[in-house]
Amino acid sequence: MPRIQLDYSIYLVTGRELLPPGKDYYESLEESLQGGVTLVQVREKNADTGEFIEVARRTKQICDKYNVPVLINDRIDVHLAVGTAGIHIGQTDCPLPLARQLIGPDAIIGLSVRNLNECKRAIEQKADYIGIGTVWRTESKDTKGRKCLGPDGTGEILDLLHDTGVQAVAIGGIHLPNLPQLLHGSISPKYSNSLDGIAIISDIVSSKNPRESASNLREIVDSFKRARKSLNQYQVKGGVFDSPFVIEHRNKNEFTNDYLIKRVEDLMNVLKDETPLINQLTNKVVMNDSANVTLAVGASPIMSTNPRDVYDLSPAIGACLINFGTIDDKEGMQVAGRQANVNKKPLIFDPVAVGATSFRRETAQELLAHWQPTVIKGNAAEIGAMAESSEVASRGVDAAGSGFKDPGSIVKQLAKKRAAIIVLTGPEDYISDGNLVIKLSNGSHYLEKITGSGCQAGTLIACFSAASKIDYLNKNNEELFENKSQLVQGDMLLGAIAGILVYTVASEIAAERSDVKGPGTFRSALIDELYNLTPETISQRAKIEIRY
Ligand SMILES: Cc1ncc(COP(=O)(O)OP(=O)(O)O)c(N)n1
Numbered sequence: 383m384p385r386i387q388l389d390y391s392i393y394l395v396t397g398r399e400l401l402p403p404g405k406d407y408y409e410s411l412e413e414s415l416q417g418g419v420t421l422v423q424v425r426e427k428n429a430d431t432g433e434f435i436e437v438a439r440r441t442k443q444i445c446d447k448y449n450v451p452v453l454i455n456d457r458i459d460v461h462l463a464v465g466t467a468g469i470h471i472g473q474t475d476c477p478l479p480l481a482r483q484l485i486g487p488d489a490i491i492g493l494s495v496r497n498l499n500e501c502k503r504a505i506e507q508k509a510d511y512i513g514i515g516t517v518w519r520t521e522s523k524d525t526k527g528r529k530c531l532g533p534d535g536t537g538e539i540l541d542l543l544h545d546t547g548v549q550a551v552a553i554g555g556i557h558l559p560n561l562p563q564l565l566h567g568s569i570s571p572k573y574s575n576s577l578d579g580i581a582i583i584s585d586i587v588s589s590k591n592p593r594e595s596a597s598n599l600r601e602i603v604d605s606f607k608r609a610r611k612s613l614n615q616y617q618v619k620g621g622v623f624d625s626p627f628v629i630e631h632r633n634k635n636e637f638t639n640d641y642l643i644k645r646v647e648d649l650m651n652v653l654k655d656e657t658p659l660i661n662q663l664t665n666k667v668v669m670n671d672s673a674n675v676t677l678a679v680g681a682s683p684i685m686s687t688n689p690r691d692v693y694d695l696s697p698a699i700g701a702c703l704i705n706f707g708t709i710d711d712k713e714g715m716q717v718a719g720r721q722a723n724v725n726k727k728p729l730i731f732d733p734v735a736v737g738a739t740s741f742r743r744e745t746a747q748e749l750l751a752h753w754q755p756t757v758i759k760g761n762a763a764e765i766g767a768m769a770e771s772s773e774v775a776s777r778g779v780d781a782a783g784s785g786f787k788d789p790g791s792i793v794k795q796l797a798k799k800r801a802a803i804i805v806l807t808g809p810e811d812y813i814s815d816g817n818l819v820i821k822l823s824n825g826s827h828y829l830e831k832i833t834g835s836g837c838q839a840g841t842l843i844a845c846f847s848a849a850s851k852i853d854y855l856n857k858n859n860e861e862l863f864e865n866k867s868q869l870v871q872g873d874m875l876l877g878a879i880a881g882i883l884v885y886t887v888a889s890e891i892a893a894e895r896s897d898v899k900g901p902g903t904f905r906s907a908l909i910d911e912l913y914n915l916t917p918e919t920i921s922q923r924a925k926i927e928i929r930y
């Protein structure tokens with residue numbers, strides 16, 4: 383008899399010790415099944431054997447009513463006694479080949495996997511599924527001293543499963559607000575594999591309303607899976623689509639230079655009409671100039687960094703920029719980014735000088751474990767560090783040397799790995815969503831002679847990403863997300879292109895002015911030219927190359 387196919391979408395791992403005061407375990411279990419739990423693992427760390435068997439037996443009885451299979455954590459004897467669908471074992475439990483001998487060919491065996499080597503072994507040993515974790519820190523299990531994988535570490539493991547038939551769930555610290563980030567951020571860089579489901583303890587078990595908690599999680603996982611399926615079909619038909627992060631179909635024939643210029647023009651008007659608030663957690667060096675360029679294009683700057691304040695502001699902003707040039711307020715950055723994800727706002731990350739020190743590298747990692755950026759912008763050294771490439775070194779906040787041999791493929795690969803739009807700035811700018819690469823060749827040599835030009839470019843990407851979201855919502859006349867798993871609606875690739883194009887074209891005009899004598903006069907002329915820039919000028923000057 384072939385092994386049964388399980389639906390791993392919402393995999394509840396039980397934890398009686400985490401129930402809210404007064405909540406009965408069986409009542410909570412039944413409510414969570416009504417909410418949409420698709421698989422249950424009975425995990426009893428403190429019960430003796432008799433009690434474990436009794437809990438498992440009653441759990442199975444309830445799950446049977448909903449046709450939901452049950453697995454047993456660690457204990458083969460309990461599985462055999464109750465006749466469940468299988469077991470879940472960890473790396474220090476009964477070895478998988480022996481467990482297979484003991485429970486026979488038809489039972490399901492899941493194995494915990496914490497790194498690439500453990501995953502390779504799980505494949506060799508023919509695990510039915512793996513539990514990848516921990517993704518984030520959790521109170522539900524002692525994982526002290528262990529590195530959290532984050533969405534991208536999870537994605538690297540998913541690549542190994544390609545064509546193996548081994549299914550995968552992620553576990554550890556997964557809750558409703560970070561679920562979209564996990565699903566999108568873990569799409570694997572090489573083969574675009576995605577998770578089959580999520581394993582959850584506290585988000586469901588500790589809830590006073592487990593039905594609602596399970597149903598909210600289920601809605602996000604289901605819509606993510608639906609969107610992936612439709613993207614795959616679209617891709618098979620030869621279509622081109624945005625990054626897995628920003629799911630929106632794009633027609634290759636219509637995506638031309640003229641189309642892009644027309645859309646940049648639309649977004650310039652949206653900014654002037656709607657004046658979105660752009661919260662910028664940026665460095666002290668550039669704060670004033672960043673606020674001024676925001677105003678010049680029609681948006682409204684706010685430079686809030688206090689964690690409570692950014693939390694309260696988040697629902698009202700159009701986009702959030704996190705530029706960690708001086709890393710003054712890490713907690714504010716964590717909260718601002720997380721709330722941008724929760725409130726589905728474009729989140730622009732400018733990891734200034736990330737490759738220059740280990741402190742910066744670690745901080746970037748920590749922040750990226752808290753939230754999923756929409757756009758990551760950097761110079762060659764910064765993008766190189768994010769891509770773990772040693773081709774371009776950093777010299778303070780600048781890049782040393784002549785740049786990448788193949789910048790297009792660097793940004794494309796990093797966009798796939800990070801599930802974000804990547805913008806590489808320099809004499810030529812490269813932007814990718816993981817499918818397309820857009821090369822923009824406007825700009826002025828003066829941009830290198832003033833401080834914070836890269837930071838200002840990040841600010842303008844935030845402004846135009848906000849415009850792109852507003853434009854989408856206006857055109858589609860909808861406030862609600864059709865796809866609940868999507869982090870941001872609107873064309874974020876376009877937002878990034880518009881931000882860079884507007885900035886670099888304005889810089890060209892400023893540099894040509896007869897009253898500009900050097901960096902000082904250029905700096906203020908640039909703000910004037912951003913303010914006066916017209917769509918016609920963009921159309922006359924834009925140097926765009928679209929590469930597939
Ligand atoms: C689905 C899933 N994944 C991972 C685990 C963790 O199992 P293990 O490593 O054996 O740790 P304990 O659960 O025994 O503490 C899991 N239980 N389920």
Ligand SMILES: Cc1ncsc1CCOP(=O)(O)O
Pocket residue numbers: 395515516519520521522523553554555556581582583584585
């Ligand atoms: C059992 C287990 N294994 C790795 S993390 C974890 C606990 C997950 O619990 P939660 O969903 O509450 O973070």
